[in-house]
Amino acid sequence: MASGEGLKPSSEGFRVRFNGADRQVTKGPFVETNELIAGYWIWNVQSMDEALEWVKKCPNPMQEVSDIEIRSFYEMDDFAEIDTSGEISRREKELRNTLAMQQSTINSYLFFSGRCEEALNFYQQHLNAKVEMLMRFNESPEPVPDEMLQEGFDNKVMHAEFSVGPNRILASDGCGDGTA
Incomplete structure (x- = not known):
């Protein structure tokens, strides 16, 4: 397994609609879609506002009107209420470290x-x-x-x-x- 990230619901996300040079931002939630997801990017940014600024700078992904949806990943802090002992967080950190070591290289x-x-x-x-x-x-x-x-x-x-x-x-x- 390369990754096991969980996306937060669309109610916490945004869409940026591309129409030529125009960019229109809409806050979720979004109704289910049957459209194909053609790809994704993962960015390390400090906030959703920073992510929106990056997306607005993107070239229009299609010749016709199109959307890019922005969603955050769940982080361990999001589960603090159900992980009162810290055990789940500890196991998650251990798994991440194991996966990182499997990706490591030596010179x-x-x-x-x-x-x-x-x-x-x-x-x-x-x-x-x-x-x-x-x-x-x-x-x-x-x-x-x-x-x-x-x-x-x-x-x-x-x-x-x-x-x-x-x-x-x-x-x-x-x-x-x-x-x-």
Whole structure:
């Protein structure tokens, strides 16, 4: 399950009617409709007024007269009267945290012992990787101590960031094998 949000009733919602450049706001409740819902947006806004202002800025979704309905989600605070112990709220928070962790990602940091640029070229050629940032040791804003780098590493990759699909990967030549 990706989400389990509950919409508040139309009596607490609004509709914005689009007719060319005109926008007309109507407060609910609305009679049932048999029209198809073609899509939806979820916005994080501070108030219904802010949501209305955003909708009024939208381009007309259809060539003919059309409506966008705005409804709020229920939040745990809406159930405070029936959750006097806080148990339902605690379980809801636990479920949300579990779902969030299932969506989480990690960023790997790869060390290539002087062959980072070669690896990046390989990933670009074979995995369509996109290199988003690359900094060499000799480009560091803070000079790297001489004793830290193996000879010939001043032009090697100090830090790189690249992506393969939705994955972000960090990479470096390191300081060279056998160096401090």
